[in-house]
Amino acid sequence: MKLLVVGSVAFDAVRTPRGSVDRMVGGSATYFSVAASYFTQVRVVGVVGEDFADEHHQVFLERGVCTEGLERVSGKTFFWSGEYSANLNDCRTLATDLNVFASFQPKLPLPYRRTPFLFLGNIDPELQRHVQQQMEHPQLVAGDTMNFWIEGKRKELEATLCNIGVLIINDSEARLLSGEHNLVKAARAIRALGPPTVVIKRGDNGATLFRDGEVFSTPALPLEEVYDPTGAGDSFAGGFMGYIAAQTPEGTQPIPGVLRRAVIYGSVMGSFAVEHFGLERLRRLTRPEIDARYQEFRQLTRFE
Amino acid sequence: MKLLVVGSVAFDAVRTPRGSVDRMVGGSATYFSVAASYFTQVRVVGVVGEDFADEHHQVFLERGVCTEGLERVSGKTFFWSGEYSANLNDCRTLATDLNVFASFQPKLPLPYRRTPFLFLGNIDPELQRHVQQQMEHPQLVAGDTMNFWIEGKRKELEATLCNIGVLIINDSEARLLSGEHNLVKAARAIRALGPPTVVIKRGDNGATLFRDGEVFSTPALPLEEVYDPTGAGDSFAGGFMGYIAAQTPEGTQPIPGVLRRAVIYGSVMGSFAVEHFGLERLRRLTRPEIDARYQEFRQLTRFE
Numbered sequence: 001m002k003l004l005v006v007g008s009v010a011f012d013a014v015r016t017p018r019g020s021v022d023r024m025v026g027g028s029a030t031y032f033s034v035a036a037s038y039f040t041q042v043r044v045v046g047v048v049g050e051d052f053a054d055e056h057h058q059v060f061l062e063r064g065v066c067t068e069g070l071e072r073v074s075g076k077t078f079f080w081s082g083e084y085s086a087n088l089n090d091c092r093t094l095a096t097d098l099n100v101f102a103s104f105q106p107k108l109p110l111p112y113r114r115t116p117f118l119f120l121g122n123i124d125p126e127l128q129r130h131v132q133q134q135m136e137h138p139q140l141v142a143g144d145t146m147n148f149w150i151e152g153k154r155k156e157l158e159a160t161l162c163n164i165g166v167l168i169i170n171d172s173e174a175r176l177l178s179g180e181h182n183l184v185k186a187a188r189a190i191r192a193l194g195p196p197t198v199v200i201k202r203g204d205n206g207a208t209l210f211r212d213g214e215v216f217s218t219p220a221l222p223l224e225e226v227y228d229p230t231g232a233g234d235s236f237a238g239g240f241m242g243y244i245a246a247q248t249p250e251g252t253q254p255i256p257g258v259l260r261r262a263v264i265y266g267s268v269m270g271s272f273a274v275e276h277f278g279l280e281r282l283r284r285l286t287r288p289e290i291d292a293r294y295q296e297f298r299q300l301t302r303f304e
Numbered sequence: 305m306k307l308l309v310v311g312s313v314a315f316d317a318v319r320t321p322r323g324s325v326d327r328m329v330g331g332s333a334t335y336f337s338v339a340a341s342y343f344t345q346v347r348v349v350g351v352v353g354e355d356f357a358d359e360h361h362q363v364f365l366e367r368g369v370c371t372e373g374l375e376r377v378s379g380k381t382f383f384w385s386g387e388y389s390a391n392l393n394d395c396r397t398l399a400t401d402l403n404v405f406a407s408f409q410p411k412l413p414l415p416y417r418r419t420p421f422l423f424l425g426n427i428d429p430e431l432q433r434h435v436q437q438q439m440e441h442p443q444l445v446a447g448d449t450m451n452f453w454i455e456g457k458r459k460e461l462e463a464t465l466c467n468i469g470v471l472i473i474n475d476s477e478a479r480l481l482s483g484e485h486n487l488v489k490a491a492r493a494i495r496a497l498g499p500p501t502v503v504i505k506r507g508d509n510g511a512t513l514f515r516d517g518e519v520f521s522t523p524a525l526p527l528e529e530v531y532d533p534t535g536a537g538d539s540f541a542g543g544f545m546g547y548i549a550a551q552t553p554e555g556t557q558p559i560p561g562v563l564r565r566a567v568i569y570g571s572v573m574g575s576f577a578v579e580h581f582g583l584e585r586l587r588r589l590t591r592p593e594i595d596a597r598y599q600e601f602r603q604l605t606r607f608e
Binding site for chain 2: 086087181182183184185202205206208215216217218219222223224225226257260261263264298300301302303304
């Protein structure tokens with residue numbers, strides 16, 4: 001089943017202890033799309049500037065992602081630059097030039113409006129809502145957000161949360177959103193705001209899914225080399241939603257087993273994302289590699 | 305099979321956001337013994353002062369722990385006092401009065417010397433070595449250490465590490481000992497120092513076991529209320545070693561399946577330890593409660 005994502009498409013400059021890249025295609029919708037494309041057909045809604053050339057579109061096209069919703073306007077593409085600390089735990093943002101993203105007004109092409117699965121990437125909650133209003137009865141809506149919106153647009157964010165099925169956020173965002181340090185309490189408080197399912201990403205400590213009467217948790221795959229953590233969370237969301245979209249029959253909700261496996265496939269895609277700079281590793285995967293790593297997660301966590 | 309532990313027996317004063325206790329029995333050997341006692345017969349080697357009364361001995365006796373090796377000397381028992389931060393992640397030590405522990409020279413009663421399983425709790429590595437030298441071909445030796453010894457008695461610690469089968473330490477200790485931030489590299493570097501198996505405890509992020517060609521990882525049980533983290537790591541070690549001692553036939557080494565289940569039983573005992581102040585929860589458990597929580601870990605982590 002088709003999967004629609006709305007979010008940022010950007011150029012990134014990244015410096016990590018393993019090296020640096022001055023300019024590469026990035027953005028939350030890009031990582032999400034590429035990760036999800038290994039599971040299902042993806043449609044992307046976003047905006048780029050005149051500097052986003054054919055070669056940059058390739059990252060979507062080579063993965064069969066439909067870019068009909070990727071608007072191109074005059075001006076420059078969103079640019080983000082960041083530098084990671086020696087242990088990769090902290091990232092200092094050096095530049096955030098919104099450029100054409102500042103006036104982004106997502107407009108869904110007509111055929112997109114009936115996409116059964118929707119992921120609202122980390123954009124202004126008003127825009128998230130605006131996208132939702134253009135959709136015709138999506139089967140499942142998931143979303144992401146960040147500290148900036150939690151602090152700056154709380155009311156608008158709560159309106160979005162009322163209408164989504166799954167919120168996928170990281171631990172610090174969950175704590176900020178809920179005002180609870182304890183993640184069990186945080187998840188309950190967030191579920192009370194609307195989403196029946198909350199997935200909390202904990203970086204190299206894994207991920208935990210909370211829903212009614214059920215908790216599922218996985219450690220991350222212990223990796224020896226992490227080149228670049230950029231996009232790991234979006235790749236997680238892409239693997240998670242891509243798998244769900246592929247495995248959930250029309251008109252139904254994902255069953256518990258599918259949600260659990262989706263957390264693992266999300267973790268798999270996140271683990272690949274960090275193995276190279278930007279999208280380098282992610283865009284050159286094969287499905288057998290993905291499934292082999294899924295099996296690695298089974299080996300990692302299995303006990304009788 | 306019997307299990308011998310050497311380590312500290314203490315009085316603790318603890319302040320956490322949930323309350324405070326002025327004086328209760330604690331110490332690494334105590335938490336370890338009580339946790340392990342649910343799986344196998346435990347012998348404890350340590351030292352207490354004249355203020356350690358019959359009522360305090362009860363914590364061992366009620367759990368069937370043999371205290372023949374618990375020396376009582378003139379002076380006061382080791383006293384530790386600490387205060388946890390609001391989110392329980394940091395602990396500020398308010399007092400460390402070694403008292404009789406300062407001149408502790410572990411002496412093993414004759415019948416103890418043939419105990420098949422040995423756990424060297426977090427004491428001076430010279431004393432750890434001294435204990436090992438008194439033992440007659442133990443089947444499996446595991447150990448713990450801490451920043452204080454890693455920094456202050458590196459050479460002596462390396463001599464201990466040469467002769468143990470399993471090192472059980474937390475993530476910050478693993479990083480300090482190895483000089484590697486990445487835990488895969490840290491575990492490899494530590495294994496190169498001697499112990500074929502390294503278990504890294506990561507607090508509320510779970511635990512990971514590393515051995516030749518195998519990694520096993522579990523998340524922690526998401527707990528809504530944590531009263532007091534004191535002793536959680538020692539309780540983990542007690543559950544881990546207790547289960548191994550119970551499940552490993554004479555003259556053999558633990559099989560991989562037993563090691564994996566031991567990590568889970570360790571996590572189970574750690575999760576109980578933090579549910580109340582000091583040993584309160586741990587000393588009043590039943591084996592069915594322990595096994596039920598083991599099943600909770602299966603529910604938490606299982607996927608097909």
